[in-house]
């Protein structure tokens with residue numbers, strides 16, 4: 001299955017969605033010595049910079065101090081540890097803590113100097129898949145809390161509930177409720193039905209990088225329609241709708257996307273590049289991609305992205 005190979009998927013965490021609605025159970029896990037706490041500081045995750053980089057999970061006195069300082073505490077799920085596996089015991093509870101209010105100088109007091117707060121975009125590609133998913137989950141849900149402090153209906157303060165998986169308006173007269181948001185985005189490798197596929201370059205990409213087209217799904221739109229609309233908008237080509245084939249999905253918490261990957265065949269036509277979004281786009285023969293120099297002249301998308309997997313899958317199909 002394509003998803004087996006995708007970063008930020010298949011971490012094996014039991015999200016225990018029913019248990020998180022029980023405040024007494026959550027309170028007991030917060031003081032359970034087996035529980036572990038993943039701090040997030042200003043969208044950065046705490047990691048030990050080894051190869052591969054590993055998450056640092058706080059416990060004991062460090063966790064107690066971090067809990068006291070945290071603005072948000074979110075139950076992520078249950079993880080089977082060495083003591084849990086095969087013992088019949090439930091896994092240990094894993095929490096995310098938002099400690100963004102701490103100044104940089106105060107961080108060592110909480111972490112004991114272990115690890116550093118790193119941008120997951122930088123360390124994620126080198127991490128084990130399961131570790132990467134756990135940190136992506138922690139980063140994504142902490143980010144959501146930070147941007148939903150107030151009720152979208154009445155503008156009053158909103159409070160975290162259900163282990164951090166809901167925010168409720170503090171005003172009982174309003175009763176507004178928000179759930180963690182995920183933005184669906186389609187990402188598609190467009191090909192000509194033969195030996196060529198279409199890649200584009202966004203001006204924000206690293207030097208030489210070319211990638212698949214992508215865009216957000218709009219309200220009232222099917223995924224297939226979003227694929228066709230984005231291709232038409234970005235490069236002026238039609239898409240053969242029956243050729244649109246789903247590949248796999250990937251959470252992409254930078255900051256809150258779910259990437260839905262497709263292959264699609266373009267109708268014949270002339271490229272018309274939307275210059276607001278793309279610096280360039282053109283057809284590439286599969287030999288050019290298979291022989292990619294991976295340097296500033298030409299490189300494929302980053303190794304942890306579904307874009308790269310879409311390209312690799314297309315190359316494999318025709319090898």
Ligand SMILES: [Zn+2]
Pocket residue numbers: 151152153154155156169170171174175176
């Ligand atoms: Zn409200």
